[in-house]
Amino acid sequence: MLGGNGFIGSHLVDALASSGAWVRVFDRAGSQRHQVVRGVDYRYGEFSDHATLAESLADTDLVIHLISTTVPGTANLDPIADIEGNLIGTVRLLQQMRDVGVPKLLFLSSGGTVYGNTEMSPIPEAHSRNPLSSYGIVKSAIESYIAMYSTLFGLKSLVLRVSNPYGPRQSHLGVQGVIPTFFHRVKTGDQIKIWGDGTNLRDYLYISDLISFIVEAVRLDLNGVFNVGSGQGASVSDILQLVSEVTGVDPVVEYLPARRFDVKNVVLDVSKACAALQWQPKVALREGCELYWRWLNQRGV
Amino acid sequence: MLGGNGFIGSHLVDALASSGAWVRVFDRAGSQRHQVVRGVDYRYGEFSDHATLAESLADTDLVIHLISTTVPGTANLDPIADIEGNLIGTVRLLQQMRDVGVPKLLFLSSGGTVYGNTEMSPIPEAHSRNPLSSYGIVKSAIESYIAMYSTLFGLKSLVLRVSNPYGPRQSHLGVQGVIPTFFHRVKTGDQIKIWGDGTNLRDYLYISDLISFIVEAVRLDLNGVFNVGSGQGASVSDILQLVSEVTGVDPVVEYLPARRFDVKNVVLDVSKACAALQWQPKVALREGCELYWRWLNQRGV
Numbered sequence: 278m279l280g281g282n283g284f285i286g287s288h289l290v291d292a293l294a295s296s297g298a299w300v301r302v303f304d305r306a307g308s309q310r311h312q313v314v315r316g317v318d319y320r321y322g323e324f325s326d327h328a329t330l331a332e333s334l335a336d337t338d339l340v341i342h343l344i345s346t347t348v349p350g351t352a353n354l355d356p357i358a359d360i361e362g363n364l365i366g367t368v369r370l371l372q373q374m375r376d377v378g379v380p381k382l383l384f385l386s387s388g389g390t391v392y393g394n395t396e397m398s399p400i401p402e403a404h405s406r407n408p409l410s411s412y413g414i415v416k417s418a419i420e421s422y423i424a425m426y427s428t429l430f431g432l433k434s435l436v437l438r439v440s441n442p443y444g445p446r447q448s449h450l451g452v453q454g455v456i457p458t459f460f461h462r463v464k465t466g467d468q469i470k471i472w473g474d475g476t477n478l479r480d481y482l483y484i485s486d487l488i489s490f491i492v493e494a495v496r497l498d499l500n501g502v503f504n505v506g507s508g509q510g511a512s513v514s515d516i517l518q519l520v521s522e523v524t525g526v527d528p529v530v531e532y533l534p535a536r537r538f539d540v541k542n543v544v545l546d547v548s549k550a551c552a553a554l555q556w557q558p559k560v561a562l563r564e565g566c567e568l569y570w571r572w573l574n575q576r577g578v
Numbered sequence: 579m580l581g582g583n584g585f586i587g588s589h590l591v592d593a594l595a596s597s598g599a600w601v602r603v604f605d606r607a608g609s610q611r612h613q614v615v616r617g618v619d620y621r622y623g624e625f626s627d628h629a630t631l632a633e634s635l636a637d638t639d640l641v642i643h644l645i646s647t648t649v650p651g652t653a654n655l656d657p658i659a660d661i662e663g664n665l666i667g668t669v670r671l672l673q674q675m676r677d678v679g680v681p682k683l684l685f686l687s688s689g690g691t692v693y694g695n696t697e698m699s700p701i702p703e704a705h706s707r708n709p710l711s712s713y714g715i716v717k718s719a720i721e722s723y724i725a726m727y728s729t730l731f732g733l734k735s736l737v738l739r740v741s742n743p744y745g746p747r748q749s750h751l752g753v754q755g756v757i758p759t760f761f762h763r764v765k766t767g768d769q770i771k772i773w774g775d776g777t778n779l780r781d782y783l784y785i786s787d788l789i790s791f792i793v794e795a796v797r798l799d800l801n802g803v804f805n806v807g808s809g810q811g812a813s814v815s816d817i818l819q820l821v822s823e824v825t826g827v828d829p830v831v832e833y834l835p836a837r838r839f840d841v842k843n844v845v846l847d848v849s850k851a852c853a854a855l856q857w858q859p860k861v862a863l864r865e866g867c868e869l870y871w872r873w874l875n876q877r878g879v
Contacts, residue, residue: 353726353730356723357666357669357670360661360665360669361666364719365658365661365662368657368658368661403706404706405705405707406706406707407722408722409725409726409729410726411723411726413722414719414722414723414726417719417722418665418715418716418718418719421709421714421715422657422712422715424708424710425654425709425710425711425712425715428710428838428839429654537730538729538730
């Protein structure tokens with residue numbers, strides 16, 4: 278698992294290891310989010326470090342690729358670094374997997390950015406991809422290269438266009454993840470900053486629902502492209518209201534001008550994912566917020 | 579004009595210069611295809627040579643970007659070089675244009691590769707882009723970055739998804755351009771090689787029809803994304819038949835296995851282009867083949 282010590286990766290390592298799967302993690306460093314998991318084979322290196330990466334691929338049946346060297350809000354600042362780090366890095370990974378003989382790739386794409394602004398809501402997988410941001414352009418190009426490697430060389434692949442996952446261990450530094458950021462700001466008494474008027478709809482998915490989908494998809498060797506989200510839209514103002522209700526605090530908010538590369542609304546049509554695995558998101562948004570707030574208070578700031 | 583000494587570029591330089599436009603050409607080398615055009619400002623450098631490129635952008639109102647460091651048939655062999663040369667090169671160009679203050683870009687995309695395999699024929703611009711080859715993936719990603727720069731920084735842009743242009747001065751080395759390649763093989767008595775059974779449909783556009791579209795689009799300051807093709811499908815077998823009729827020679831043909839990254843059929847819906855400029859392709863396929871054959875025989879091999 279590439280990026281196995283990140284937010285999503287660490288939860289997935291826990292789940293796969295406890296299901297009895299043999300797991301190797303490749304990440305740039307140990308995790309500050311959770312403990313080392315017993316029985317897991319940890320390897321450390323940069324995504325750009327070909328030799329270490331190639332060694333880590335040996336004797337694996339599946340590569341789960343969760344590495345992103347950028348986040349949606351900052352990738353536009355240096356699109357060339359985004360292309361070099363993520364797109365070229367992943368194409369090199371595809372070549373290495375072919376050389377080493379790894380038959381399958383699971384790639385986490387971005388349901389929130391690959392479609393761009395759409396007239397349709399919720400958005401099905403067959404919708405055209407018109408990304409507005411470097412982050413989305415690179416994710417979309419990676420998806421195309423994976424499809425090309427499938428066609429040319431028979432690579433098996435599962436591409437998950439994940440909406441906005443949230444939950445414990447997620448970064449709350451304000452570059453990604455509205456929910457952790459808002460809760461954290463309330464806890465520290467800082468002001469909350471919102472780009473735009475707060476009406477943009479997003480599709481928030483609690484981390485355990487994402488993990489249950491991935492674990493089941495791995496178990497059943499699912500292939501193809503799937504949206505993975507709650508299928509429900511919530512606005513930033515809705516989140517603010519929930520944060521206020523869950524914490525009992527009325528947060529101080531500063532509204533900043535909307536960012537032009539932010540997609541207006543993204544709610545995913547997840548019927549394909551539900552049908553493929555008899556899967557359903559179980560944790561409602563309020564419950565997920567309560568779980569996150571409880572975790573944040575247990576853990577300290 | 580970047581790539582002004584290439585097949586399309588050289589014809590476009592002729593047409594723009596004779597229409598009285600001030601033209602600067604940036605290319606890696608002088609042309610073997612045609613003479614230097616009087617009054618045109620030639621600059622020489624590699625696309626990757628930032629400093630020379632930046633100098634060449636000064637005091638221009640429009641960049642016409644025709645450079646491709648790869649061709650469809652070979653880009654898959656080294657996708658990382660394709661990404662570095664074309665995608666990163668063009669994103670750097672966008673940054674430089676912003677720095678220097680050039681307000682508009684005309685980019686030649688690829689009608690033959692950005693759509694991938696489609697169920698619809700002819701293909702309209704609104705069709706989703708699902709490219710199968712590195713060449714198409716990179717062209718599609720470049721289109722997305724141009725759209726991003728338009729949204730974020732107000733860059734004006736005209737993106738032309740050109741089908742298969744053909745005509746005098748086109749390379750006949752067999753990596754690109756079925757029509758010149760076939761005629762050239764007949765002239766030298768060499769065997770013609772065809773990948774697949776010859777039934778794949780393509781949309782061939784005679785060079786003068788492409789040039790008339792671009793000249794008029796530049797004159798009227800057209801913006802947006804347009805398919806530019808004949809709107810008519812012809813199979814490789816049709817071309818072979820035409821070559822035989824035009825030359826009076828029955829060519830020797832070897833059929834090779836189909837290449838998996840070749841799109842099956844591509845015929846473009848060009849109604850948007852026709853409506854925007856009162857433009858129509860004028861040169862029918864047979865006439866274009868005759869013109870090419872006459873040119874090839876005047877020029878020698």
